Amino acid sequence: MEIIQKFGLEAKLFLFQLANFLIIVFILKKFLFAPLRKMLDERKRKIEQSLIDAENAKVALDNAALERKKILSEAKVNADKLTSSLKVAIEEEKQKASLEARNQSLAILDEAKHQAGLEFDNISKQLGKMSIDLSEKVLTKVLSGLFSEEEKQKLMSRALEKIDEKITN
Amino acid sequence: MTVTGGIIIAIGGIGPALSIGFIGAKAVEAIGRNPEAAGKIMINMLIAMAFAESIAIYSLILAF
Amino acid sequence: MQISPDILFSIGGFSVTNTVVATLITDVVIIVLVMLVAKKVSLKPKGVQNAVEAIIDYFRETTETIAGNRASFIYPWVVSFFLFIVISNLVAQIPGFESIRFHSLSSGEHGVPLLRAATSDLNLTLALAVTSVVTTHFLSIKHTGVKGYLTRFFSFKMFPVFLFVGALEFVNEIAKFISFSFRLFGNIFAGEKVMATMYGMCSFGLPLPFIALELMVALIQAIVFAMLTMAFMHIMTEQSH
Numbered sequence: 001m002e003i004i005q006k007f008g009l010e011a012k013l014f015l016f017q018l019a020n021f022l023i024i025v026f027i028l029k030k031f032l033f034a035p036l037r038k039m040l041d042e043r044k045r046k047i048e049q050s051l052i053d054a055e056n057a058k059v060a061l062d063n064a065a066l067e068r069k070k071i072l073s074e075a076k077v078n079a080d081k082l083t084s085s086l087k088v089a090i091e092e093e094k095q096k097a098s099l100e101a102r103n104q105s106l107a108i109l110d111e112a113k114h115q116a117g118l119e120f121d122n123i124s125k126q127l128g129k130m131s132i133d134l135s136e137k138v139l140t141k142v143l144s145g146l147f148s149e150e151e152k153q154k155l156m157s158r159a160l161e162k163i164d165e166k167i168t169n
Numbered sequence: 170m171t172v173t174g175g176i177i178i179a180i181g182g183i184g185p186a187l188s189i190g191f192i193g194a195k196a197v198e199a200i201g202r203n204p205e206a207a208g209k210i211m212i213n214m215l216i217a218m219a220f221a222e223s224i225a226i227y228s229l230i231l232a233f
Numbered sequence: 234m235q236i237s238p239d240i241l242f243s244i245g246g247f248s249v250t251n252t253v254v255a256t257l258i259t260d261v262v263i264i265v266l267v268m269l270v271a272k273k274v275s276l277k278p279k280g281v282q283n284a285v286e287a288i289i290d291y292f293r294e295t296t297e298t299i300a301g302n303r304a305s306f307i308y309p310w311v312v313s314f315f316l317f318i319v320i321s322n323l324v325a326q327i328p329g330f331e332s333i334r335f336h337s338l339s340s341g342e343h344g345v346p347l348l349r350a351a352t353s354d355l356n357l358t359l360a361l362a363v364t365s366v367v368t369t370h371f372l373s374i375k376h377t378g379v380k381g382y383l384t385r386f387f388s389f390k391m392f393p394v395f396l397f398v399g400a401l402e403f404v405n406e407i408a409k410f411i412s413f414s415f416r417l418f419g420n421i422f423a424g425e426k427v428m429a430t431m432y433g434m435c436s437f438g439l440p441l442p443f444i445a446l447e448l449m450v451a452l453i454q455a456i457v458f459a460m461l462t463m464a465f466m467h468i469m470t471e472q473s474h
Contacts (some may be wrong), residue, residue, distance in 0.1 A: 214459055215457050216461060226415040227411065230411065
């Protein structure tokens with residue numbers, strides 16, 4: 001076994017190296033692989049958890065967005081309804097007001113017309129009276145010398161009749 | 170004595186040298202054909218080369 | 234050319250070689266790393282934890298793509314092999330390895346190197362190989378049962394042919410010890426000798442590309458060892474058909 005001598009193989013050294021390596025393997029297994037394995041599992045779990053969380057958050061966000069849309073659309077509908085009803089009310093009010101105003105103005109106009117008619121009547125009556133008086137006076141003045149008392153009477157009554165006829169007409 | 174060792178390792182090295190060359194050539198060819206699998210091919214290449222190499226190692230022992 | 238590690242001194246019959254010292258340095262580095270990471274394992278990794286986590290994650294994922302749910306008991310071994318080998322390989326690239334000399338009673342005029350790459354000692358690589366193969370067989374018995382394990386080697390179906398195949402499997406398992414240990418040992422030892430030669434030729438500038446090569450070899454050999462272990466564990470723990 002010249003080769004063994006040449007390569008420096010020795011039982012004690014060999015056993016030392018064997019034991020040494022086994023101890024190293026033991027140390028690595030116990031203090032490196034086990035904690036790292038645990039940590040990796042933990043990390044994996046955490047990543048999965050956060051993924052699930054993110055998914056949940058996304059769903060919640062979507063829901064919130066949907067809710068918001070719904071509320072907005074509802075509010076819009078409400079507002080539309082309100083504005084339309086308001087418009088109608090305003091229109092009605094306007095119409096009512098204008099109608100009233102017209103009525104009022106018509107009433108005033110009628111009143112005024114009526115008043116004017118009465119006034120006119122009065123004035124025309126007065127005027128008629130005045131003109132009769134005047135004609136009476138004129139006639140008496142003019143005819144006093146011209147006609148006899150009898151003729152005067154006759155003429156007078158005829159004239160009065162005519163005037164009366166004219167007035168009544 | 171020295172001459173014997175030289176002859177042993179020279180003759181014993183021919184086969185492994187050729188086979189390692191073939192393995193390397195084929196591996197490079199495979200990587201060229203499928204560059205994404207370079208990692209896997211590399212490992213298999215190394216293992217195959219190690220098998221071929223062991224023949225040379227046996228002759229190396231005898232050469233001493 | 235001397236292949237065996239140099240003995241620095243001996244304590245009670247146990248000869249402390251320079252590779253043993255390097256192994257202890259590797260142990261210290263690993264323990265410090267474990268302490269750094271395990272002391273404050275946080276959900277948000279930073280610094281060292283990030284790097285260690287990336288390595289472990291990479292190997293676990295690779296193991297999972299190959300071995301499926303059996304990865305849970307395979308990957309700790311794979312990562313252990315990788316970390317131990319890559320750290321001892323990289324520690325050997327620190328300046329001072331091979332160059333710091335140690336004078337002992339039996340050493341010559343120039344003494345012996347105080348430190349030498351731990352993986353350039355066949356004792357260490359053989360220990361790793363034995364651990365890998367024995368663990369693989371142990372896991373095989375544990376997860377496929379004694380019967381499943383034995384039928385890999387002794388099969389009486391189609392009597393003569395499969396008995397021969399079983400015997401070949403047996404030889405293959407023995408060969409694994411040799412190929413595992415000598416691959417790692419040979420690569421690192423050869424790298425060391427190449428570096429020594431380069432430093433001998435011209436110690437300024439010339440070794441630089443070889444340092445890069447050594448760093449690459451350090452990583453590749455660690456990956457190869459870890460991946461082969463994983464592949465064998467996967468094959469041996471698979472339910473036989």
